[in-house]
Amino acid sequence: AQSVTQPDIHITVSEGASLELRCNYSYGATPYLFWYVQSPGQGLQLLLKYFSGDTLVQGIKGFEAEFKRSQSSFNLRKPSVHWSDAAEYFCAVYGGGSNYKLTFGKGTLLTVNP
């Protein structure tokens, strides 16, 4: 069964600092991996996704993520955080086939200090 772990429940960074949010997945083969963001009071929005090929993927809003098979990780990064990046971030995995289901991690809340 596919699963996702986000080890950090809450992270606080200063505006302008770099950011890395951790995500570890469990799946037998190469999974499809996603990062979604949920701003306060809003639905989720896709930041980026990884299917195959280049292990460093670029997304919207200046985010990127790197797939590392050896570590079963798909960490999200941003070189310089803006106050508007404060939100809940969800990593998700899809294993393929007729499962159809996207499995989400429990989320990491990002607080940005001025």
Place this chain on the structure above:
Amino acid sequence: DTAVSQTPKYLVTQMGNDKSIKCEQNLGHDTMYWYKQDSKKFLKIMFSYNNKELIINETVPNRFSPKSPDKAHLNLHINSLELGDSAVYFCASSRLKSGFNEQFFGPGTRLTVL
């Protein structure tokens, strides 16, 4: 032009009542979903329909019944509401049923059962 819309945005009701949440998407997508997000922000799939056919039916009490009159609409009816049903319910849609398609989320319906 809202892509995925839900009504109502807030729903406060008494235990034992029956209520419905409506969802509509104007993206021309084939697949729609209902998710439940609990107080700890954990997001869990409940149901998914593809072209009006049920393709995901997670372990959900049978008090919850989805209905898809056409592929642009997916409604959620809940009978005999319980305190534990209090949550935010998100509707989402994707172009195709496979989990690697980007999902577009509505703004959510916050259900409070008293």
